[in-house]
Amino acid sequence: MPESLEQLLQRVTQQQDQIAQARPLPEATLRSLLDDFLIRFAHDTTALEGNTLTLHETQVVLEHGITIGGKTLREHLEVTNVAKAWEALNAWVRSAEPLTEELLIHLHRLTMAGILPEEAGHYRTVPVFIRGSQHVPPNPLRVPKAMEDFVQKFAHRPPGMHPIVFAAHAHIQLAAIHPFIDGNGRVSRLLVNGLLLREGYPPASYPATSRAEYLATLERAQVTQDRDPFVRVTAEAVDWMQQRYLLAIRHTNSMPPIQDLDSD
Template identity: 45%
Template sequence: MNSNLLKSILGKKRALDTYRPLPPAIVKKLEEEFSIAWTYNSNAIEGNTLTLQETEIVLNSGITIGGKTVNEHFEVVNHKNGIDFIKSLVEKKESLTEDTVKKVHSLILQSIDDSEAGHYRRQNVRILGARHIPPQSFKIPRLMNDFIEWFHTNEYSISPPELAAEVHYKLVMIHPFIDGNGRVARLLMNLILMKHGYPPASYSKSIGENIIGS
């Protein structure tokens, strides 16, 4: 991570800490608003066409949006369930494991592709528009085991922002699942940030497309 960027992030974290603890009502409102934006942005990166307002309607009212696919609605609900799950892990102070990664993925693909939800891919894949070619499927179990070992070795030796960024990068490069890798990586990135007292991060579709294409 760029040293100036890291310095800026750490400075903003220190500034945020001066306002803590925030009143519970404000925290609740901020979390609700951010969960909607986070869900919208993460799904938009993957091609979901629901707007921010439509995403809010689906989450808060359970109303289906005309002209949108069933799977797009499931993607919204599933991502919010993923957010709720990682929040529970933060509250319980649980660490990252392969089972955690698979559980997050199972929530993301629930009712969309139940046969693949929570399972490592069993076929080779290419990422549309990306130069990177993901590893062959038979290598996934070993690579994921190595990934978790790397995480536990480095969990407290590098700064939380750097750790979160590396978790995201390594998961996207391994591409362990047939679908949903980006959403899982972004959720786990925020699991790391939140566990260490940082607010979750979200970025727009345009930034996500640049990451995918790199």
């Protein structure tokens, strides 16, 4: 029988307990995990929006600052902007500051810098329609109040709600409000990770290879209010990263002890 959503969340919770018990990982190991994640996240989150840089090309751009022939300036900016927004997100995670509209606006400003110079960091003032979606975002006049309500709702996780469910619901609702002209998906996926990291969970990247499932389950959540399929997609993304952590833990635990140089 396929794993139910409840079983998946239970397994992910148990894996999280294993990771917590094994902390701290060696600093170099943790840094390599997170450096690798950022490359994957920058690739996946922009590829979901049509960026054609490959994973390897994304790595070259981020690590070496080299432009890729045949790729547009916008595609390069998209991945470098995500990296800058990721730094800002992690600064918020480490702080004691609550979720605010200012944070989301700042993430949007960083994400869309040089791409939408006039709209970056500003709520939309015109109606928008999402290509291929039945969901119609609210009238722009309602966006400020919708965002005020949003940050109040997601400032604190309700007792008993699983952190992954909470993060997934935040993504669904922010994307449904669609407060910006463009870049809503990228800001929503950044927010998912901010909420996960604050709960001690590893970050998660929705893989570009599962774009159809990601979009279909997000659409279903917004149109029919059936959120469980999107929660599952989110939990599977967390599970993938947890497996990386668990592998690092196994490798760390299997290492022989460092030889005592004075033992001879």
